[in-house]
Amino acid sequence: MGQRGTYAIQVSIQPCFTLFSHPKEMASSSSSSDIGVILNELTCPVCFVLYKEPVGLPCGHSFCRVCIEKSWENGEEDTGCVCPNCREVFPQKPKLKKNVIVANLVENMKLKKGKFGLEVRDTEHSDVNVKEGMKSGGIESFCEVCNREAAKRCVPCEILCCAKHLKPHKQKGHKLVDPGVKIEELRCIEHRKPIQLYCKDDGSLMCITCTGGQHRDHDVVALEIAHAELKGVLAAKYPHVSQSMESVASQLRHVQEEEAQTENSSRNAEDSLEEKRRLVCQLVNESVDLMKSEINKRKMEKLSLLGKQREKLEQQMEDLRQGKSSMDAAFQDLEAISFLQGSKDLLKRLETMSDFKSVKRTPLPVLDYSKEEKNLDELITLNNNFLEKIQKGTVEHLEKVEEALVEHPEKVELDQNNLRRLYGRSPSLDPNSAHRRIKISRDLRTATLTRTKNQHPEHPDLFDVRAQVVSRDCFSSGRHYWEVDVGSSCWCRIGISLNSMGRKGRKSGLGENPESWCLEKRFNELSADHNDQCTSLSVPGDHERFGFFLDYETGELTCFGDSRVLHVFRGNFMDPVQPAIGVWDDGGSVHFVHLVK
Template sequence: MASSNSLLSEMQFLCPICLDVFTRPVSTPCGHNFCMSCITCYWNDTPVCQCPICKETFEKRPDLKVNTFISELASQFMSLQVTDAHIWSADQQKASCGGAVLCDICTNTKQEAVKSCLECQTSYCDVHLEPHHRATGLKRHTLVDPLASLENMICKEHTRLLMLFCKNDQVLLCDVCAISRHVNHDVISMQQAYKEMKALLGDTEAKVQQMIQERLQKVQAMNESVKQSVTETKDVIANGVQDLTTLVSEIQKSQKELVKVMEEKQKEAEEQADEFISGMKQEITELQKTMMKLRELKQTEDQLCFLQSFPNSSLLPHTMDLSTFSFNRHAEIQHIRKSLSKSVSELKMLLNKMNTEIQKFSDDTDVSNNTMLRYMQQFEVDIVLDPDTAHPLLTLSDDGKQVKYSMGSGLWGIQNLNPNMFTEHLAVLGQRGFSSCRFYFEVFVGGKTEWCLGVATASVQRRGALVRGPGCGLWAIWFLEDKFETFSSPNVPVHFGKPERIGVFVDYNGGQIYFYDRQTATLIYCFTECFFTEELYPYFNPCDNEYGSNLDPLIIVPVSRME
């Protein structure tokens, strides 16, 4: 295969983007080389035209042409690779397939071997095998059909053919090894071991293929989710920008209106004040004239003249009633100032709340879980328990929101026998089934030491014991003292803790079921890639007292929204 120099050449012919040998190579102005399609796609997906290697930015997108020199070198390199790979493949095939085993003694033209001697560890043709038939010492040697790589088929300790396999120690054995050191071990023939291991490889290959398919499906689902997320993110940005732009426009409009109204009111007040002042000045002039006349009249000593000059009408001129006029512009300004300040403060509070929500969204997983829970809670449904499905040892509250184990007696009475009831599991279903939708409900479990909660199909087995395994028609988590396991996989813990309130979310079409610790917004477990073909009913099992006092009920509670 390739030498170190070839490896260096191979590195030089790899495109930095696709990591494969150049196809239609082009060179950027900064001197780096890429496949034409790779650099074109890269620039199509980035807002700035720059080199992926050195990050040099180009104001104008370069008009790239295929570098014929690098293209010819890459073609020659690929030709050498194909030739080397062909030679290597042919040599490997020849070595693996083998063909006829040749005589180890022949010096000129090698003859085909007819036997291999385990003691001599040599293969012989008819001519060179003749001493083993004639010589007394050689007659005792063990002859077998011709074997390639004979030295690898012989036990180094006993010089016997390796024909057995120890499954305990995973080693090849000769018959002496099996008798002396592997008496109590599981020893089988090499042929049987070969078949079993081939079968194991087949099973493993099938599992690997299944794992590949599962991961491909996950990748596809993730890509679809990313695409959906991109679309939704663009919508949120567009709507948010539009709403905020509209809000800014409304604020600017209010600002202009405020300035306009305040200036108009101020102008009206000034005009009113000017008019009042002008009237007052006129009245002052008239009053001053009146005061002069009164002084002259007062100084008259002649009684006859005084009485003849005394006016018949009022001594005072006509004036404005000052009590009917008020100018309290200061009070109006203070009122509008307080009102405006209150409105602005409320708007600032709303903006701060919005900024807080945006900041929370950019924080850690706990906040993401809170966001996820808030999303799920919008699909809240009203769950009422179905007494016809309840086990005889369970009692239900009158409103169908609580169920507990009562050993045949309790505050709410014993359930009547019904063909739809569970006879083995201490379980009850909800009255309403769901399909082709999303739904969410919450259950208060308090300090119970054991319970089981989830969803079940309408056809779930109700008579006798329900087998715990995939395909049983029940997707549930089972709580035991301080740990969780799924109903379908017993004795396999999936979560630890002791929550008081559980949130259950089902995405029927998406094939997913989530269980959350409602207080801490922690995901307990999620069933994924489920395939539902019938309606799903909420499943409740308060369990018995196997792990201590456990008589408290499971309570379906209204959803309290996440803050």
Template structure:
């Protein structure tokens, strides 16, 4: 048990074998030098390097430090490990341990290079690679006989006595070298098949690595693009905030100045009134009637209301102007974001001239439903004849577009895209059953995507609203379930050769094209 635990500690986490020339990363994890070299090579050009064990990131390719202590532990473990091939020494070298180069099956000894030169070379002295299992080379029945033949019938190695007088008499025999060569030829064929299969796996791994790299590059690109959008958005919002606050402050200063002027005039009026009050009180206290009558008719005591009637309390913030500036600025920012980066939903409408006579199209051309009766529409070459299907009026030959469809009203329906050259009658006109259409299909609660008659079944999802996304230049048609969060269902990757139309099939019930909004 202790040996098994030690072996686990001495296994490389990449190749799952005992370490070969172990090296250490800065994070402290150990790997075979060759294994970690290959891993780091695959990470070239990805913007950094990652430890396969702890996922620690390194900006530059990490230096590999040979772990001398671990090397010694591995060597000691391999030298004492049960089943490890022992070093066979020469049986004739009594005073030193000299490695043997051959073993003699006849003499049952192992020989070094020097003793092999003087060893007898008669036919009965059969030489083989160094071995300690000399008894395994002899027949278990005829103890003194060497195994020299191979019985094809019993798949067993036998001696000459077994061949001539033993239980293998009459069986088809070949010599051990001949049988070995025959087995090697079969193994070479198997090896070739394994090598071919491995090459396929390597190409597959390379392809997947390229796809992963492409996906990572796309992710990095989208991340950078979104980051730029939000930086610009924050900058625009900050500029708009400064503009609106500046407008408010400017108006506030104007209002404050106005009130300062009014208050100053009112203070002057107060002083004037106070002075007149004193003068009037003096007149009222006079005893000379003539003086009272003469001075009470002076201009200072008349027309005061007319003189001050223009003073008022006017002046306030222009809230309507502030609101207009704010909303106009926000609208301009939103227009810049949606128009400059994100995709506006396509305005999809149904082409009645392509609709099968079992299919009813609403007046706004947004809803297709099962008619429950055969409609008598004019015959047209573009009209579907055998399946309740309809195309969109719009076609797309470039750019990125998306639209959304509510399929909750129909248990049997299909939505997707097709070429305008699709057949309009016959079995091959059913969308998904040919090489000219790509659809998401619903049968009750079962969903699949179909192309050229091949179904790829999808896991269940709860939403009955789906989004179809087209990137014509990238050759991609993608389907999404509008759950929370949005769930990617499948992407077809194609090299498009024609414009594309949205296409719909409804069997019972109805489907409806719904308006979408750019995802913010």
């Protein structure tokens, strides 16, 4: 037999023939594709060359003896022996028997290689290997038959294959996906079988077994049909979406321009006010400095005059003190001669001192700066009045808006900022009404749909079918505004319901009866629902926050989204109404926003 090896073949197109037919029939023409089919049948699916000592497995597939033995040697021990082609598992290693027919055909091919235009060369099996640790559905991207990089994953066989090993799977029409796709994602969660069908009624992917359950009466089609139909629907909507994008882009540019203008205007106004504040502060500082200078000048003038008067009076006091001392000495002189001798000078001094009796001090005017204080008081009063006017202007603006809403509501453009200040409410959820799959947050503002049932106590107000909850707040008069955050939910209903709306059965769904009004968000689509009537709202974008303005007396519920009115419900509210929430996607959350006036 010579050196152990196999034969790789290269086919060059020669005059057409049929390989294993009668010599007369070989003379008839056949296509070159027939040759390729025969060569594929004589090629080992592991090494991709002509069989060398072909052996057969119980499943019917053949391999080179060396190829299959190396494949099993390198495979995982706990899985037994696996067919590299169909993945059938043999708990015990099967007895390998030579496939005589295939071996004879290969030898026949080698003998007639000259006639068939075939070039045959020997190739060793040293590169035959199975990558260790390989499992279907894993993250590896290597062929599970050889160690080459995988090109696709065969879904029915649950195997990663390179480009060469994909051929038998393609010929059998198996479903092929990218290597990174996990098999679990392509199987039904409930029955663990391949997904092949699509339910139009509830938009779910399903396997064949699912048709016998809750989808028994539903409109079910094959995946390929649903795929084609959905692509057709998307293709029909594509121009509208493109036009809407252009329209929204244009509006967005206008809004951005207006935002920039507003920023510039506000910045300019603030700069102007800062300049005025600087001037006012400068004026106040200069005025106070001038007043202080004037007061200091008057003080110095008066102190100078008072100082002169003090010096004069102090001199007079000293003279009087000396005169009094002389008189005391004269009274003590007992000798008549000496007394009389000094009396002449003493009387003369006393005569000069008698002028003090007629001295009168003219009082200087009191230091008065009340006029300057009055000027400062007027400036302070002016500033206080200015601040009061600003505050009063804001209040008067809100009062005018409220008066306009009362007298001419149809002429007033509703502004959410004004509505928040005038009528803002922060509803809280009523746990007694929550469906058992609705989880309520501790602050009673968030409702989340869970897979498991929560332990809510039995209560007549509890929703038994619909995953809904209502607010504790009931409105039976007046105007009220609240906001709801739906950014964490892709399918929900939000609105109001009468307090008398039923809580049991399927007809208790928001918008499906005469006692409730709501907006429904289903992915990127919006609709307004009431009494089982649905009005589609052509509003592009994924809305995350909605506002609701309830005017109970006029019977109107105005719905806002992205600072604009989306829809206005008009009805006759005979009973108190409550804000209400319904969450229809697993794990989705809806939140009442806390509004601070």
